[in-house]
Amino acid sequence: MSFTRRRFLQTSSAVAAGAASSQLLGIRQPFAQDTMNFKPEDGAELRLLRWSKFVQGDETLWMENTKKFTEATGVPVRVDNESWEDVRPKAAVAANVGSGPDIILGWFDDPHQYPDKLVPLTDLAEYLGNKYGGWYDAAQRYGKKGDEWIGLPLGASGARVVYRQKWVQEAGFETFPTDTQGFLDVAKKLKENGHPMGMALGHGVGDANGWLHTILWGFGGKMVDEENAVVLDSPETVAALEYVKELYQYFIPGTLSWLDPNNNKVFLAGELGATINGISIWYAAKNSDDPALQEMAKDIYHAQMPVGPVGKPTELHLFTQAMVFGYTKYPNAAKEYLRFMWEKEQYEPWQLAANGYISHPLAAYAENSVWTEIPKSEPYRDCVKNMLWNGYSGELGPASAATMADYIIVDMFAQAASGERSPKDAAKYAARRAERSYR
Amino acid sequence: MAVDVQQPSARAAAHAPSRISRIGQSKGFLSFWFMLPAAALLLLFLAYPLALGVWLGFTDARIGQAGTFIGLENYEWLMEDPVFWLAVFNTFLYTVVASIIKFGLGLWLALLLNHHLPFKALLRAIVLLPWIVPTVLSAIAFWWIYDAQFSIISWSLVKLGLIDHYIDFLGDPANARASVIAANIWRGIPFVAITLLAGLQTIPQSLYEAALIDGASPWQRFRYVTFPMLTPIIAVVMTFSVLFTFTDFQLIYVLTRGGPLNATHLMATLSFQRAIPGGYLGEGAAIAVSMIPFLLGAILFSYFGLQRRRWQQGGGD
Numbered sequence: 143m144s145f146t147r148r149r150f151l152q153t154s155s156a157v158a159a160g161a162a163s164s165q166l167l168g169i170r171q172p173f174a175q176d177t178m179n180f181k182p183e184d185g186a187e188l189r190l191l192r193w194s195k196f197v198q199g200d201e202t203l204w205m206e207n208t209k210k211f212t213e214a215t216g217v218p219v220r221v222d223n224e225s226w227e228d229v230r231p232k233a234a235v236a237a238n239v240g241s242g243p244d245i246i247l248g249w250f251d252d253p254h255q256y257p258d259k260l261v262p263l264t265d266l267a268e269y270l271g272n273k274y275g276g277w278y279d280a281a282q283r284y285g286k287k288g289d290e291w292i293g294l295p296l297g298a299s300g301a302r303v304v305y306r307q308k309w310v311q312e313a314g315f316e317t318f319p320t321d322t323q324g325f326l327d328v329a330k331k332l333k334e335n336g337h338p339m340g341m342a343l344g345h346g347v348g349d350a351n352g353w354l355h356t357i358l359w360g361f362g363g364k365m366v367d368e369e370n371a372v373v374l375d376s377p378e379t380v381a382a383l384e385y386v387k388e389l390y391q392y393f394i395p396g397t398l399s400w401l402d403p404n405n406n407k408v409f410l411a412g413e414l415g416a417t418i419n420g421i422s423i424w425y426a427a428k429n430s431d432d433p434a435l436q437e438m439a440k441d442i443y444h445a446q447m448p449v450g451p452v453g454k455p456t457e458l459h460l461f462t463q464a465m466v467f468g469y470t471k472y473p474n475a476a477k478e479y480l481r482f483m484w485e486k487e488q489y490e491p492w493q494l495a496a497n498g499y500i501s502h503p504l505a506a507y508a509e510n511s512v513w514t515e516i517p518k519s520e521p522y523r524d525c526v527k528n529m530l531w532n533g534y535s536g537e538l539g540p541a542s543a544a545t546m547a548d549y550i551i552v553d554m555f556a557q558a559a560s561g562e563r564s565p566k567d568a569a570k571y572a573a574r575r576a577e578r579s580y581r
Numbered sequence: 582m583a584v585d586v587q588q589p590s591a592r593a594a595a596h597a598p599s600r601i602s603r604i605g606q607s608k609g610f611l612s613f614w615f616m617l618p619a620a621a622l623l624l625l626f627l628a629y630p631l632a633l634g635v636w637l638g639f640t641d642a643r644i645g646q647a648g649t650f651i652g653l654e655n656y657e658w659l660m661e662d663p664v665f666w667l668a669v670f671n672t673f674l675y676t677v678v679a680s681i682i683k684f685g686l687g688l689w690l691a692l693l694l695n696h697h698l699p700f701k702a703l704l705r706a707i708v709l710l711p712w713i714v715p716t717v718l719s720a721i722a723f724w725w726i727y728d729a730q731f732s733i734i735s736w737s738l739v740k741l742g743l744i745d746h747y748i749d750f751l752g753d754p755a756n757a758r759a760s761v762i763a764a765n766i767w768r769g770i771p772f773v774a775i776t777l778l779a780g781l782q783t784i785p786q787s788l789y790e791a792a793l794i795d796g797a798s799p800w801q802r803f804r805y806v807t808f809p810m811l812t813p814i815i816a817v818v819m820t821f822s823v824l825f826t827f828t829d830f831q832l833i834y835v836l837t838r839g840g841p842l843n844a845t846h847l848m849a850t851l852s853f854q855r856a857i858p859g860g861y862l863g864e865g866a867a868i869a870v871s872m873i874p875f876l877l878g879a880i881l882f883s884y885f886g887l888q889r890r891r892w893q894q895g896g897g898d
Binding site: 230231234235237238255256258259343344345346394395396397398399400401404407408411413540543544547548549553556557560562571575578579581 | 643644645646658661662663664727728729730731746747749750751752753754757837838839840841842843854855857858859860861862
């Protein structure tokens with residue numbers, strides 16, 4: 143039986159009532175018991191396009207779960223993997239020509255580029271949200287357009303400070319500082335000791351955008367306000383630019399050209415004291431055949447990204463979500479597949495196998511054993527919880543995508559850091575560029 | 582006896598080919614049908630995408646939305662866009678510098694290979710290698726060669742005591758421009774060299790013998806025999822070389838994504854960036870269409886080069 147809105151309301155009422163009574167009785171019940179199903183169409187088969195693995199465990203468990211789904215439903219699923227930066231163009235082309243994979247795991251605000259080309263997933267998302275403790279705010283922001291869910295958030299490839307504990311302790315810090323001033327202090331000391339920091343300032347989609355948006359928002363700067371008016375040229379932005387300009391002095395040389403893979407390889411070569419990255423650096427070192435890298439892995443630790451003067455986390459992570467395209471002949475099968483993969487029985491082992499590489503968008507998965515069984519993953523637990531969205535604090539849509547694709551924030555920081563423009567001029571110039579997209 | 586005057590003409594009419602069969606045997610008609618598949622392919626795969634691109638440039642089309650006609654608005658926006666103008670500047674710099682150097686080195690290499698060298702076939706195969714290797718692979722190789730921390734060039738120069746610090750090949754705007762141009766030159770030389778070599782081998786030996794008898798020096802033989810005879814092929818080679826360089830995408834995309842600070846953005850990379858990840862198909866198309874006048878210029882260059890060959894064969898320009 144396919145799941146209708148009415149049935150969903152009945153289910154969610156029962157779930158809510160059950161949860162409330164459990165709380166009254168003092169029984170902890172993180173997961174509701176009810177399950178919804180979408181009946182796959184006769185003869186259904188699915189094609190899924192997703193990004194290539196960053197860590198092997200992700201792909202292995204994803205395929206195992208997919209196999210389980212096929213065994214349970216008889217629906218074959220072909221999974222294609224593409225380099226993560228190629229997924230967005232392919233999804234865009236699929237939306238434009240009306241043909242391609244039934245489901246695509248895309249990035250950031252992809253669903254907001256072509257919302258009317260997607261199958262609404264409201265019933266599924268509301269069911270999952272009710273069952274698993276609710277969606278984090280940023281996940282809702284990315285997944286919903288108005289009241290309708292157009293994407294199903296999978297989570298975020300979280301970014302955290304990845305550092306060498308021994309060198310940080312030698313620099314005089316028992317734990318890694320979590321505020322921007324402390325971050326600057328440790329950068330200075332690490333440089334003095336010959337183990338500098340380094341973060342991408344080139345056109346790296348994930349890394350450069352990630353840490354620089356975090357700094358910008360941490361100082362109170364932002365691209366646009368809630369009305370989508372460009373407010374980038376502000377004293378807060380200038381303060382953030384001055385901060386990065388100073389920080390850049392303590393970086394390893396060459397970061398202006400760094401793309402996403404650069405910091406991974408420099409860190410693993412033993413030349414970086416700290417960087418901002420996903421869990422993949424530690425994962426690669428830990429699973430390497432090289433004893434030196436295995437030894438290095440023992441000294442690699444993770445910490446929160448710096449919190450700026452605004453006093454709360456303002457992070458941007460590489461967010462990914464599933465889209466079901468309107469041209470699919472098997473929307474029910476697609477939704478059933480997503481439901482199956484997002485359920486605790488599949489999601490938690492998958493997240494564990496990936497060592498927490500993808501941070502969850504559903505609050506209940508904060509209880510996943512990955513965060514306790516693998517203590518070095520724990521700092522990644524709250525990535526989505528602490529996250530804002532690209533184009534903050536305006537709407538997600540063509541303009542937010544265009545400004546990010548044009549690297550306006552990244553170039554602004556790179557200009558200030560390299561001295562090509564003063565912080566004030568860099569902010570003005572970037573605001574003018576942003577106004578083109580928000581016209 | 583009455584003579585049936587109608588009979589011969591009726592017989593003739595009976596044996597005359599029908600109008601349809603006459604049309605079927607007509608040269609023009611057959612040519613039309615033989616040409617039709619080629620014309621259909623050209624229309625479908627060349628003219629239609631080109632026309633669609635031109636049309637999109639006049640619309641506000643976005644990913645997933647057809648867009649409406651907005652006239653020249655995209656172009657007006659581009660006129661005020663400093664990044665677009667930087668991309669135009671970069672594209673010209675990239676094309677002019679790389680094409681001139683590729684021509685100079687390619688011609689020199691072709692002249693060398695045209696001599697009777699030992700292992701000539703092997704040498705020619707080696708020269709072709711950069712052209713054979715997929716662009717993305719050579720770009721990745723250059724990415725390592727230019728790496729800020731692991732560059733083999735920097736490492737060698739440091740070991741030789743010639744420099745103290747690693748060169749920031751791709752992090753400094755000027756260095757980055759020079760580095761991507763160098764990579765393009767490396768990749769493009771074989772095409773120029775091998776094609777010019779083919780041209781050199783079509784020049785009759787008798788012309789050189791005659792020049793030798795007249796006491797021409799090596800430079801004079803090059804100036805008055807080789808170069809004029811090579812001009813038509815130079816025109817074609819350089820046209821293609823300019824077209825390939827002007828529309829380069831992969832090298833930049835792998836090496837820099839247009840960074841640092843957009844210093845290596847070409848019109849092709851900016852067009853892609855605005856149209857696909859950025860979602861503004863209309864604006865991306867407008868940037869691509871802006872390349873057409875320059876590409877037409879390169880084709881006209883080839884056209885006049887080929888006219889020169891007619892002049893050489895005794896025709897008028």
